[in-house]
Amino acid sequence: MEFENILVEQQNGLASITINRPKKLNALNKATIAELHDAFDQLDKDAATKAIIITGSGEKAFVAGADISEFADFSVEEGGKLAANGQETLFDFVENLSTPVIAAVNGFALGGGLELAMSCHFRIASDNARMGLPEVSLGVIPGYGGTQRLPQLVGKGKAMEMIMTAGMISADEAKESGLVNHVTTQEELIPLAEKLAGKIMRNSSVAIAAAIRAVNDNFVDGVNGFETEIREFGNCFGTGDFKEGTTAFLEKRKPNFPGE
Incomplete structure (x- = not known):
């Protein structure tokens, strides 16, 4: 660029x-x-x-x-x-x-x-x-x-x-x-x-993006940040990063997040 x-x-x-x-x-x-x-x-x-x-x-x-x-x-x-x-x-x-x-x-x-x-x-x-x-x-x-x-x-x-x-x-x-x-x-x-x-x-880029949205919504008028957190938390369970992160934890190794 x-x-x-x-x-x-x-x-x-x-x-x-x-x-x-x-x-x-x-x-x-x-x-x-x-x-x-x-x-x-x-x-x-x-x-x-x-x-x-x-x-x-x-x-x-x-x-x-x-x-x-x-x-x-x-x-x-x-x-x-x-x-x-x-x-x-x-x-x-x-x-x-x-x-x-x-x-x-x-x-x-x-x-x-x-x-x-x-x-x-x-x-x-x-x-x-x-x-x-x-x-x-x-x-x-x-x-x-x-x-x-x-x-x-x-x-x-x-x-x-x-x-x-x-x-x-x-x-x-x-x-x-x-x-x-x-x-x-x-x-x-x-x-x-x-x-x-x-x-x-070193952490999950997908989870970080979700956390950014949840934190920011706490400062938006008319938006319930807790509801955003619950929704984003649930969405994480459907990601490849969640599967890799939990698998790596159980296998006692460092995760290799796919970013998806």
């Missing part, structure tokens, strides 16, 4: 996506959002891909925000469409991807960058990472899911403080608040992401 604004690599079931606009601190423009959608879509459809790591190029930023120059003169209608299209194309799309996605946050993750990281299934950060939603300092609010996902991760009070002050928090504070799972050095960020991905990849 070749793109203008991102780099994609695949090896032994693990894919990595690097947002590659270092001169713009990897800011998200329309073209980059579209390319990210296409990359995630292609990787998710590839049965050989068992996990995805997303990060930013350079040492300064994961993604420093959205490209403000693209929407500074938008109308009310255009602003609404920008948020709706962005959420559908990338942020909601990543959150509901069947393939697990780990965000490796290096440097600044601001605005749309933090919103992208929050749409991933979980996050790790380098110790120089700084995260925040500065949109109200521009006279707008987070529009790519920030007002919804941040409270889910850090609680309403902390989210309100972060959004209303437009301030940044450190990697350690992000870990304390539950925004990221691990903090490490910048040199060890990708190796740690790969280690975690390796643990994921």
Whole structure:
């Protein structure tokens, strides 16, 4: 896969996506959002891909925000469409991807960058990472899911403080608040992401996809996550992965999941 604004690599079931606009601190423009959608879509459809790591190029930023120059003169209608299209194309799309996605946050993750990281299934950060939603300092609010996902991760009070002050928090504070799972050095960020991905990849990709759907449904209005869990749990009994996993357990060997 070749793109203008991102780099994609695949090896032994693990894919990595690097947002590659270092001169713009990897800011998200329309073209980059579209390319990210296409990359995630292609990787998710590839049965050989068992996990995805997303990060930013350079040492300064994961993604420093959205490209403000693209929407500074938008109308009310255009602003609404920008948020709706962005959420559908990338942020909601990543959150509901069947393939697990780990965000490796290096440097600044601001605005749309933090919103992208929050749409991933979980996050790790380098110790120089700084995260925040500065949109109200521009006279707008987070529009790519920030007002919804941040409270889910850090609680309403902390989210309100972060959004209303437009301030940044450190990697350690992000870990304390539950925004990221691990903090490490910048040199060890990708190796740690790969280690975690390796643990994921040893398990059933079919069961992981089912677990993602069940967990996500807990946060959807009008949907009973427990009912989704029961349904997905039952469906697992009809999969080749369940047959292999239980057989391997009884035979006291490591499973070789077929992914079906």
